[in-house]
Amino acid sequence: MKKLVRLAPKLFLLLALPVAGQSNLDEMLSGIRGYLQQLPVKQGKLPMHPLLLVADRCEAVKPKEILVLLSYRKLDCAKYKGVLVIAPRLIHPEKRERVRRMGYPFAQVPLGFELAHYYETMKRYKRTVRLEPPLAELFGAVEKPRPQENAFGISIRRYDERMVERATENIESLEAYLQGLIPAAEMRRSALLRQQGAKVVARRWHEEVVGVLPRYDGPFRLRERTVAEAERFTGISITIDALPGVIAEGVLLKPKGMRPFERRPLVIVQHGLMGKPGSLFQQSSDSKDYRTYRNFAERLVEEGFVVYCPQNPYSGDFRYLQLLANPRGLSLFAFIEAQYRRSLDYLEKLPYVDPKRIVYYGLSYGGATALRVPVFDARFQAIVCGGNFNEWIRKLTSPALPYSYVHVAEYEIYEWNMANIASHAELAALGIQLHAKPIPFLVERGHRDTVGTDEWVEYEFRRLKAYAPKPGLASLAFFDGEHRTDGAAAIPFLKQATQDH
DSSP states (O other): OHHHHHHHHHHHHHHHHHHHHHHHHHHHHHHHHHHHHTSOOOOOOOOOOTTTOOEEEEOOSSOSEEEEEOOSSOOOGGGGTTEEEEEEOOOOHHHHHHHHHHHGGGTOOOTTTTHHHHHHHHTTSSSEEEEESOHHHHOOOOSSOOTTTOSSSSOOOOSOGGGOSSOOOOHHHHHHHHHTHHHHHHHHHHHHHHHHOHHHHHHHIIIIIIOOOOOOOSOOOOEEEEEEEOSSEEEEEEEEEEETTEEEEEEEEEESSOOTTOOEEEEEEEOOTTOOGGGGSSOOTTSHHHHHHTTHHHHHHHTTOEEEEEOOSOSSSOTHHHHHHGGGTOOHHHHHHHHHHHHHHHHTTSTTEEEEEEEEEEETHHHHHHHHTGGGOTTEEEEEEESOOSOHHHHHHOTTSTTOGGGSSOGGGOOTTHHHHOOHHHHHHHHHHSSSSOOOEEEEEETTOTTSOHHHHHHHHHHHHHHOSSTTSEEEEEESSSSSOOOTTHHHHHHHHHHOO
């Protein structure tokens, strides 16, 4: 009994961590949702292609009104005398999401998704614009719109599924056309970086792909509490305001036994999809989290780092937020970047953190973050991308590949016009080219990682090497393993980067 009493505080901390983590995650997702709902839908003409956006029309001389008609039936213009009719030819629901995903990185929008765009565009004419069926029937305030119904966050309600008589039949030609865009897009983004430079690519990436949120410099409104105790560190949950109503949250592993006034390097360690900060430390060897992360945050504490494990919003029921963000010219990574910026603003002021020695390690979705956040922040001295770096555009858009995102539930992965602006090689190159001091970039890859193939990783890495002006700025490390952290090359890489100061 006495032993249980002595263990009670530690047991409480271990039990409290996941509960508190879920509470903070719910608060984070709710805050992002509330922030988005206050923003207007962005009005702007979207790029179109005649093969993907075809609309039947009934022309009229000096029409008395404009009708945007949603119908799968054959258009009978005799019924609409004196009316300009625009009738998008919709793709059958079973094929719609597949084609949307394939076209989205190339700024190609398949039919049906942009009915709202047609309607808003036609309203600019100085004539009455009518939508049939009425707007009230077609669009609704949907709390969690389904991705197969709309790519941008306004749920297109199918007027009547029985009307699907004239669905698009040329799906194969659409897919072939989109596959044909891959080589040209690679040349286009390569030319953009080489000819116009890193600053232009960075600006276009933020303005056209992930979105830009205003910088917030309000009070941090810090909330912190101890959530873990170990022989070598104390785990402290830190919650601050990243944006009005939106929190940034994570767990800081503060090493024990530091000397007075000692400042140590800081490493940000980012979990993957559906992960939590607690996934990275104090996990039992038979747990799924241990098999994936190997208590990597603890290993880094032992190597002399202060470690911060952020909670990114790609956990829990988060995907609908991407659908709310897209029509507002934003994405989840716009919020992640804001959270990181504010977190670093706070962390670099801690008396035991050396602000000139900050590095990054991310696995899987954390590897995706590596390519979209720290490459833009000159405070990072080195970046490790694990289990993500790939020939990304082909992986996104190739329906024949078993590991393509065309086939899975992660519809939020797709980023608008990415193929024409920057893929993985260009994003990693931004960290090298954008700042006065280049940020070295290491790719960590397990031979048996099924997110791609060694050949694809090597291909994209060769493209990255071509952008790196000096040896050692881009590195690739393979290990014999699956989709997990390794560290054999990453830890020496991070230590070397923080010993250069």
